[in-house]
Amino acid sequence: QVQLQESGPGLVKPSQTLSLTCTVSGGSFSSGDYYWPWIRQPPGKGLEWIGYIYYSGSTYYNPSLKSRVTISVDTSKNQFSLKLSSVTAADTAVYYCARGFGKAFDIWGQGTMVTVSS
Amino acid sequence: QSALTQPASVSGSPGQSITISCTGTSSDVGGYNYVSWYQQCPGKAPKLMIYGVNKRPSGVSNRFSGSKSGNAASLTISGLQAEDEADYYCCSYAGSSTFVVFGGGTKLTVL
Numbered sequence: 279q280v281q282l283q284e285s286g287p288g289l290v291k292p293s294q295t296l297s298l299t300c301t302v303s304g305g306s307f308s309s310g311d312y313y314w315p316w317i318r319q320p321p322g323k324g325l326e327w328i329g330y331i332y333y334s335g336s337t338y339y340n341p342s343l344k345s346r347v348t349i350s351v352d353t354s355k356n357q358f359s360l361k362l363s364s365v366t367a368a369d370t371a372v373y374y375c376a377r378g379f380g381k382a383f384d385i386w387g388q389g390t391m392v393t394v395s396s
Numbered sequence: 397q398s399a400l401t402q403p404a405s406v407s408g409s410p411g412q413s414i415t416i417s418c419t420g421t422s423s424d425v426g427g428y429n430y431v432s433w434y435q436q437c438p439g440k441a442p443k444l445m446i447y448g449v450n451k452r453p454s455g456v457s458n459r460f461s462g463s464k465s466g467n468a469a470s471l472t473i474s475g476l477q478a479e480d481e482a483d484y485y486c487c488s489y490a491g492s493s494t495f496v497v498f499g500g501g502t503k504l505t506v507l
Contacts, residue, residue, distance in 0.1 A: 325434075325442065325485055325498040341493060374441055381430035381489040381496065382447035389441050 280304040282375050282387035290369075290394050296362040300375030300387060307356045308333050313378040316349060316360045318371040319389075326371075330378055331358050365394045399424065399497035400486055407505040413474040416502045418486030419467060424497055426467035430489035433462060433471045436501075437482045445484075446471060473504075481506045 286298035298316075306312055315330035329339035331349045339347045348361040362369060370393050377385040401419040408414040418425065418433075425431055431449045434442035444453050446462035449469065459474045469488070473480055486499040 324500045325487075327496050327498070330495075338495060340495070380447065381428075382432040382444055382487070383434075383442075384444045384447070384453060386441040386443070 280306050280377060280385050282377065282385060284373060284375050284387045284390040286390060286392070288391055288393060290365055290392060291396050292366055292394055293364055296360070296365050296369060296373075296392055296394070298360045298373055298375075298390065298392070300358050300360075302356045302358075302377075306377070308353070310334070311379065314351070314358045315376050315378050315383060317374045317376055317383065317386075319374070320368075320371040328360065328362075328373075367394050370394045399490070400488060400499035402484075402486060402499040402502045404500075405503045405505065407507055408473075408476045409507045410476055410478065412476050413472060414476060414504065416471045416473075416484055416486075416504070418469040418471070418488075418499050420469075420488055420497070421467055424488040424490040424494075425464065425469050427491075428489045429464070431462065431464055431469040432487045433460075434485045434487065435480075435482045436485065442485060476506055478506050480504060 281303045283301045290296045313330045313332050316328040329349050331337045346363045351358045372389040374389045375387045376383040429449050433446040435445050436442045449464045450462040461472045463470050483501045485501045490497045
């Protein structure tokens with residue numbers, strides 16, 4: 279079955295760039311039926327969609343984060359990545375990668391906590 | 397402030413039915429049949445329970461059902477069980493630029 283796993287630093291300094299990678303195993307990564315989003319959840323708060331990418335490389339970003347977000351794909355490694363620049367404490371959150379199907383997210387990674395602090 | 401409005405908490409006793417509401421606008425919930433619901437147990441990733449307003453993914457119990465009327469969607473859990481205790485989030489497509497918006501989440505307590 280398809281599994282997703284996030285990886286990356288758990289601590290980022292203010293004004294720096296947050297970088298995370300999601301590794302997809304078990305198939306479906308190359309299928310055009312799916313897209314690959316990043317979603318985050320600040321501690322004790324709700325979910326926020328960050329953006330997503332297709333296997334082809336087409337990207338779509340949350341307008342509120344668009345100026346700071348870059349999502350890329352490495353098809354040779356079955357991975358997609360998130361970069362969020364100029365981070366502040368407000369970017370502290372659990373970051374999830376997921377699989378998008380239609381207008382829903384049907385498989386999620388376990389999530390990785392990223393803290394922005396000096 | 398979340399784009400979709402959910403009650404902060406609901407509760408019910410085992411065996412009972414509960415309904416969680418999710419109120420949006422004609423630009424999201426009311427405009428599309430793309431409402432999904434996610435269950436999140438403490439410390440865990442969200443799990444898709446309902447998509448396309450009322451469709452259940454394979455493996456999700458038929459005790460979970462979804463519906464929509466106008467700008468409001470609902471998740472109903474029948475035959476409440478202790479294992480249903482979790483946070484529940486609604487989500488709606490909101491057009492090509494916004495893509496999706498989430499509700500603030502509802503904490504379900506099984507008494």
